[in-house]
Amino acid sequence: MERLRIQITIDPALYTRDPETTELGRKIVSKSIEMIDDLGFEKFTFKKLGLAINSNESSIYRYFESKHALLVYLVSWYWSWIEYKIVFATTNVSDPSIKLLSCIELLTKDVKEDTSISYVNEVTLHRIIVAESSKAYHTKDIDKENSKGYYKTYKRVVQRVSDFVTDIHPTYEYPHMLISTVIEGAHHQRYFSKHLPSLTNVCEGKNNITEFYKELVLNAIKQ
Amino acid sequence: MERLRIQITIDPALYTRDPETTELGRKIVSKSIEMIDDLGFEKFTFKKLGLAINSNESSIYRYFESKHALLVYLVSWYWSWIEYKIVFATTNVSDPSIKLLSCIELLTKDVKEDTSISYVNEVTLHRIIVAESSKAYHTKDIDKENSKGYYKTYKRVVQRVSDFVTDIHPTYEYPHMLISTVIEGAHHQRYFSKHLPSLTNVCEGKNNITEFYKELVLNAIKQ
DNA sequence: TTAATTATAATAGTATTACTATCATATCTT
């Protein structure tokens, strides 16, 4: 079976020059994912990246104005990808409960397979999201960046899933809180399970995180 | 009424030299809280701090080996303080449901009043916890630091509150996940409500965050 | 009380970071 080619479109506000359109741009994105996963965001630099792809620091700056901007780009890419999967999983499904559970599954499960859409390795990117994404918005520039639309895709994903909550329970007061709690919580639990396991109840081989959040949400909106 | 003097004891692993024991040490802690809140963790430096307290960068390094170590210290201080409040609020209370609800209240509510225990301004520190604490453990050194006991207090708080969950519902499978979800979630919601409000459902003047998490937990462990 | 110890401040120095600027060269387009 041939795979559909997924179109991930990224808002031009998130780059100086579109990395998708050139070989160098794609190499920047691809290798930066690998290196941030490997070194952690703090120790990752454009100089090291340039060296690794046989290019130059100054060339990378033509695509992204800072390494922070690159992180925001990657986070946004991830949310566009998740949004695509949500749309794909929920169109033509009529039962909002099924839609909601599919979304929770997509938002909380581990990414184990690279669907090889493109130059982006989704497994590695997911690890970056879990370990580093909170650094993208925990900045003193958050308000300025938010007004430029940097976090639009994330907000749209939360809105979409919250809408399913509202479909199920129209008077539920906290749909956005519930969904953003699930999303951020799942990332934390994923991180904790590896590094601070006493903060979780994750068992080997089980999809505990997904099970926990499905149950949590269903109980929260039970009427 | 005279206030009880609270004893916040910090594990010596968290500093090079105990800042509580000297004037300079207390000034470092006190002013760093102010400055991290003000500048954000990235733009905060020991050089600036030294300047602000009429001391010197090199003197500060005698108390904390790095600015990351100082952040970890502050986070740990916060959890010791919360632990104290939890112990205070739950001793001599027999009903585990009341204990649990008190804990959720303490873990999720906004800190509005500086109880002036000491040189630590708890209102400001709470803002730092909300905005910066995730940077303390999202490091490549997490495992090494965890083995040195850097996150002990946080883990102990989660354990304490999880125990109340287990008292109420002995077979509930995810007590730790539930509590760490509440804690991290509350911090996120607090941050989002200020900077990305569309991810929340916070209303002016209401304690929505606390209400949301109380309801969430009670529904999760309802039998 | 003096000597020894310890704490602090001042200064200097280092490698690295996160950029910016300039320019030559390669490549692609018209």
Added chain:
DNA sequence: AAGATATGATAGTAATACTATTATAATTAA
């Protein structure tokens, strides 16, 4: 073939996150 554009190489800057050294001040012990 000329012009435009993209890339790479080099250099430079202010700041960061430290380390090391030394002088001086303050505390403590003999």
